[in-house]
Amino acid sequence: MSIAEENKVLDLKALHADRKRLFVLYADLETDCSKAWLVDRMLGAGELSAFYGPPGCGKGVIIEDMGLHIAAGLEWHGKPVTRGAVLYVALERRKLVERRAIAFRVKHGLQDLPFAIAGGVYDFRNPTTAAQILDICREVERQTGERVVLIIVDTVSRALAGGDENSPKDMGALVTVTARIQESTKAHVLLVHHIPHDAERMRGHGALLGAVDTTVAVVNAGSVRTAKVVKANDGEEGEGISFTVEGVEIAPDGTTAAVAVPADIPATSTEKKWAKGLRLVRDCIDAALTEAAIEHSVGGDGPIVRAVSLEAVRNIHKARYVSSGDGERSEAERKAWTRNFKAAQQAPLIGGEVKDGAEIIWLL
Template sequence: MNKVVRDRLAHLKGQVRSAREAQADLDPNYLIKGWLMGGATSVIYGPSNVGKTFLALKIAQAVASGTDWFGCKTRRQHVLYAAAEGGRAFENRVAALRAAEFDWITHPFDFHANAIDAQVLAHLYNEMNPNPAPGLIIIDTLARVMAAGDENSSVDMGLLIRNVDTLARMTGAHVMLIHHTGKDTALGARGHSSLRAAIDTEIELSRDEESGVISVMSRKQRDIGMGRDAYYSLAEVHLGTDPDGDAVTTCIVAEAEAQEPVVKDKRRPLKGHQQVAHQALLDALRDHGQKRSGPDFPGKPVVHVDHWREACKLHGLLNNPKSKDGGRNAYKRAKEWLMNSDYVRSYQDYWWVC
């Protein structure tokens, strides 16, 4: 056994512990309880214009000030927001927070080809951090710090991950990346899958187009339980007026309630005799509906077929003088169509709507 192997073996022996020595960690090192752990890495991703930067700014302010984030406890730590996509628009967003307590810098960092930038940013953070405990560094966005790299390349993504790890290791801070989804949002964050494998926390943002409410969903947690969600909308903030007298505005995050999912009706649309028969059944249920007991009844009002038939007569579908059979075949076909198209159900001559 050569000296290098002996030294390595001696080092490893010193780290072996008995399982009997293990003790529960009852004081987790969190930044946002249930969402972000200290010293870890995370990605927040979503489609364009979903408000990723606005949410990241809310995270930055919550951790820097020690205030609750969507009802979750935080631990007050130093925060540095590295806005690689910065500019006047970003500064307006910071100003809208009113007395924000974190630090920020706008600079085109390169975490792909230039390994120095991660080290320089780490030294900058350490010099600025007045607290003994490490805090949070937000990188906005991954695409900008990827520079000339290819997000879909395992080699290029590996270089970026290595620089993120360097930044986290040198500072002890939680490093958060702001990222985008690809063309197919169902596939998650854009780029090579090695990113998801490497990070500790993954948070997805998606917008409900009808309500405008944005969902914040925990998609991966290495050391925390899953299943947490939060919801917000973007509220406009008036910052002042420009030299022409026009309003200057931006947005901030406003907490919102969860939206009930809208289930789209995939059934074929009603028309003609089917629509008449369906309306006749609704009228019959209104006038004669009753609940019947039994496992095969739906637990809501049902009506006997005779009442439905009478309602069809009132609507002109049956006893139709213009039809040779008085509309009987039209009524039969409409009833079958409604059944096959999941508009109605029946049991023992009693009918109800789906």
């Protein structure tokens, strides 16, 4: 056979191989087709997920914590993970993401992990964005020597770059670009999303909900927060974890950043954290939040929480307090408030700071 004929045969074999990659025949299906997990029983390898929840629920903290555990190859809340490089695309608050990673380093003593943070402006409706993200992934893999197994996009709103999240065209374009990134990297892509319309549905057009394999709702249930699977195309719904948020000092000037800590008790047991004498304070805060909550960024650039003025809470306490002894009611109420509010601060069950000359507080 001549060289030309051999080349022709090789070309035909290559063509057939390329065509075969377009599909798989029934007879070629593998006998061993066990599902591969990125996070055991929670997030599938190479799939698409969305974590969502209201501001201040701790979703950014727990998502980054999960990504760092994957980069380290450490079990996450007792769940085995597939180790690999992680790319966190921080389309908002990049510096906060960096500080949280530093806090994780301080907390766990891990100096070198294949975890990369990318900032900037990317329009995930534009097909060229897929190529840009793929270029970053390749460079991360080159520098770390690890395959990228998780890409976090924070947030969907910023990824739309001014697009309408209720538009099927805009959300459909985002889903398409995300799918291209998945297909090329074989990595799991995790989208961070904002407040849902209700407990079961994410905000925005249903194209995203239809495209994701898994949705995870993050909820702040008081001092303990939860991240629970709401939708799972190929897994167990209801699977989840509980965690608390802890501040870690990361600089000589006292700057702190949040880290996630596994909770020793389930979220349903958080009532025990509030001693009987403190529950009126908590109930008054809850009532004030219902009436006049504001979104507040802790420290100016920290996590967003639902806060309320201290004065509003105190006024509700004055109205609800029931004196159990003799003496003037107003004085008894003042002493009870001072004692119990201080105890709640020291627990700590509440946080607070001054904004525009007035003290505001929030539940931890």
